[in-house]
Amino acid sequence: DTGVSQNPRHKITKRGQNVTFRCDPISEHNRLYWYRQTLGQGPEFLTYFQNEAQLEKSRLLSDRFSAERPKGSFSTLEIQRTEQGDSAMYLCASSSQGAAGANVLTFGAGSRLTVL
């Protein structure tokens, strides 16, 4: 298993453009998460999928953001009409519930978005 894969690693776009990020989780993991990380901050929760169902969305996820996980495999995070404030590292993580119930996350390397 190659771990959690995210593409693209870097994206530079102009304000107002749409961008899409892809995440391929560890194949046997049924849970998938998107987080956002800005400079000097820890990862902030955006949304969570169990299999193909999106079970929670943070208030940070405005209506310009949409995430999907068709067939419970890879996931996409789309940002429409990007704004400079969207510039951040977008992290994907996956997990499967452990025997002790602790939800250990395996992270990808992230997709860095720069909005000019």
Next chain:
Amino acid sequence: AQSVTQLGSHVSVSEGALVLLRCNYSSSVPPYLFWYVQYPNQGLQLLLKYTSAATLVKGINGFEAEFKKSETSFHLTKPSAHMSDAAEYFCAVSERAGGFKTIFGAGTRLFVKA
């Protein structure tokens, strides 16, 4: 609601010195607690986790953390710092029952001086 506070955004130690990174949590229910590490240009990776067994938890690379319920703390320590320990460290909390959301602290960057 759960939250995590990491005291000190930057910590600098000399090689061979004790590493102490502080974390306090807030949770209305018994939590799971974690420390993750992020090396430059790499994804976050799990260092150690507290799930309810021993309150002193040992992790990778010689790190350990002690869960202290009375102090709501989960500080990370390592007896002797190595240059390769330079990284950003994140404390995190999630709920026990059906806890799917992990909340992270702001992180502490560790510098190790030769």
